[in-house]
Amino acid sequence: MLIKKAEEIEIISQGGIILTTILNKVLQQIKPGVSTEDLEDLAVVEIAKAGGRPAFKDYPMGGDLFFPTALCTSINEEVVHGTAIPAKILQSGDIISVDIGMEWPYKKGSSWQGKTWPINKYSEGGGFYTDMARTVAVGKVSSKAHKLMKVTNKCLEAGISQARAGNTLNDIGKAIETIALKAGYGVVRDMVGHGVGYRAHEQPDVYHYSIGENSYLNKELKEGMVIAIEPMITEGTWKIKEGNNDFSIITADKKLSAHFENTLTITKNGPRILTRV
Numbered sequence: 001m002l003i004k005k006a007e008e009i010e011i012i013s014q015g016g017i018i019l020t021t022i023l024n025k026v027l028q029q030i031k032p033g034v035s036t037e038d039l040e041d042l043a044v045v046e047i048a049k050a051g052g053r054p055a056f057k058d059y060p061m062g063g064d065l066f067f068p069t070a071l072c073t074s075i076n077e078e079v080v081h082g083t084a085i086p087a088k089i090l091q092s093g094d095i096i097s098v099d100i101g102m103e104w105p106y107k108k109g110s111s112w113q114g115k116t117w118p119i120n121k122y123s124e125g126g127g128f129y130t131d132m133a134r135t136v137a138v139g140k141v142s143s144k145a146h147k148l149m150k151v152t153n154k155c156l157e158a159g160i161s162q163a164r165a166g167n168t169l170n171d172i173g174k175a176i177e178t179i180a181l182k183a184g185y186g187v188v189r190d191m192v193g194h195g196v197g198y199r200a201h202e203q204p205d206v207y208h209y210s211i212g213e214n215s216y217l218n219k220e221l222k223e224g225m226v227i228a229i230e231p232m233i234t235e236g237t238w239k240i241k242e243g244n245n246d247f248s249i250i251t252a253d254k255k256l257s258a259h260f261e262n263t264l265t266i267t268k269n270g271p272r273i274l275t276r277v
Contacts, residue, residue, distance in 0.1 A: 003224035015104035016274035037087035055101030072099035092139030099133035133261035186238030230261030
């Protein structure tokens with residue numbers, strides 16, 4: 001479990017502000033007829049302009065698999081890891097999760113606004129990582145889809161509210177699960193949040209359901225931790241399966257899924273969100 005220094009958290013915060021701006025630009029382009037490749041092209045250009053590097057593109061997935069795109073674009077029953085290429089054309093009534101990560105600044109010793117920032121010794125590029133996701137409607141969607149997105153965002157906010165020094169990972173998971181179950185939804189259990197900052201994914205795993213106070217998985221939250229909370233909430237069963245390619249994960253019953261994520265840090269005054277649309 002890695003604790004970040006104050007100056008490291010500040011550069012992660014700057015990267016989070018930039019990443020939020022980029023995701024906003026991507027989300028503003030979402031409408032019927034737009035392709036996921038269009039969104040991918042925009043994200044890649046904007047990340048490069050900002051002096052960053054996509055965190056997900058070419059990310060090792062195990063074996064000889066590497067994730068092919070900067071964005072995860074997961075539509076309807078896709079939970080996560082929907083690739084942006086080959087292109088999928090968005091249809092009115094779809095909901096789409098756009099998940100984006102960035103290493104910034106991607107050059108050792110880079111300066112920003114006249115200041116030289118610390119170098120991340122864990123990355124060849126020397127930058128620090130942020131990660132975020134939002135699920136949005138394409139055109140006019142059903143009231144059921146709207147409710148699922150609203151509740152999932154509420155789950156994220158509830159989890160963040162528990163991200164306080166002295167609380168535990170179980171406090172985060174229990175808060176999320178309580179809201180989801182009350183709405184009659186499933187909470188995906190096989191995909192979790194994570195530490196972030198030095199790497200795109202690091203310890204601890206952040207669970208979106210109750211793991212129990214006495215579980216060996218239950219870690220105390222400490223000041224200086226940087227984590228990504230990202231509940232994946234489903235309209236039906238929480239169970240998932242592989243999609244029809246090597247990357248995407250879909251709901252086992254093919255019902256809708258929504259996904260919201262923020263990077264945040266634990267401070268003595270509570271959670272500080274580093275990515276917010």
